[in-house]
Amino acid sequence: MNTLSPGELRIRPAATADIDAIFSLIELYTGNGVVLKRSKDDIAAYLANFIVAEKNGSICGCCAARDFSNDLLEVRSLVVSPACQGQGIGKKLVKFIIDKLSAERKTWRLFTLTLQVEFFRSLGFAVVDKESFPEKIWSDCSKCPKYHCCDETALLLSSTDHQ
Ligand SMILES: CC(C)(COP(=O)(O)OP(=O)(O)OC[C@H]1O[C@@H](n2cnc3c(N)ncnc32)[C@H](O)[C@@H]1OP(=O)(O)O)[C@@H](O)C(=O)NCCC(=O)NCCS
Numbered sequence: 598m599n600t601l602s603p604g605e606l607r608i609r610p611a612a613t614a615d616i617d618a619i620f621s622l623i624e625l626y627t628g629n630g631v632v633l634k635r636s637k638d639d640i641a642a643y644l645a646n647f648i649v650a651e652k653n654g655s656i657c658g659c660c661a662a663r664d665f666s667n668d669l670l671e672v673r674s675l676v677v678s679p680a681c682q683g684q685g686i687g688k689k690l691v692k693f694i695i696d697k698l699s700a701e702r703k704t705w706r707l708f709t710l711t712l713q714v715e716f717f718r719s720l721g722f723a724v725v726d727k728e729s730f731p732e733k734i735w736s737d738c739s740k741c742p743k744y745h746c747c748d749e750t751a752l753l754l755s756s757t758d759h760q
Pocket residue numbers: 626631632674675676677678681682683684685686687688689709710711712713715716719
């Protein structure tokens with residue numbers, strides 16, 4: 598059964614019906630460049646990468662894991678609605694991705710480019726040199742308003758750190 602008790606939080610893969618909610622959540626944080634803008638078409642095209650946090654029938658958080666091949670993936674589009682922050686939902690979303698990777702792959706490296714350094718450190722990620730990543734990960738940077746003044750930090754968690 599898919600029913601949830603009132604107030605119960607569920608982390609699950611995103612479905613087509615979630616696209617509008619994911620779009621609206623991400624939009625809350627694109628204005629100041631905290632997260633990269635995603636169109637509804639883009640979200641739909643990469644829906645398989647997304648997971649959502651659902652509470653009381655509403656989507657209160659989302660996160661995506663983009664696969665760059667060679668077991669290198671990026672945590673992106675991580676957002677929790679303002680009313681639901683500080684309740685452990687962001688951490689649960691990232692942990693869901695880590696657990697899925699651990700179950701599906703022998704080795705993996707999960708990175709993020711973020712301003713939320715302490716949040717990711719609390720999940721075991723460590724700061725790494727941005728230059729250590731292959732060029733293909735920078736494909737989206739040209740769309741970023743902060744392209745010429747990137748203030749994000751790169752952090753990485755790998756299957757060996759996580760064992
Ligand atoms: C970053 C974000 C996803 C965190 O989600 P959240 O549900 O509020 O975080 P949680 O409640 O799971 O916090 C988990 C831990 O991180 C800490 N933490 C959360 N946000 C933090 C911050 N901005 N600075 C320092 N620590 C932070 C919490 O104190 C908590 O620590 P604890 O487990 O030791 O108590 C959320 O604040 C958000 O949506 N921010 C705006 C968008 C954004 O910055 N996204 C990240 C893009 S990479």
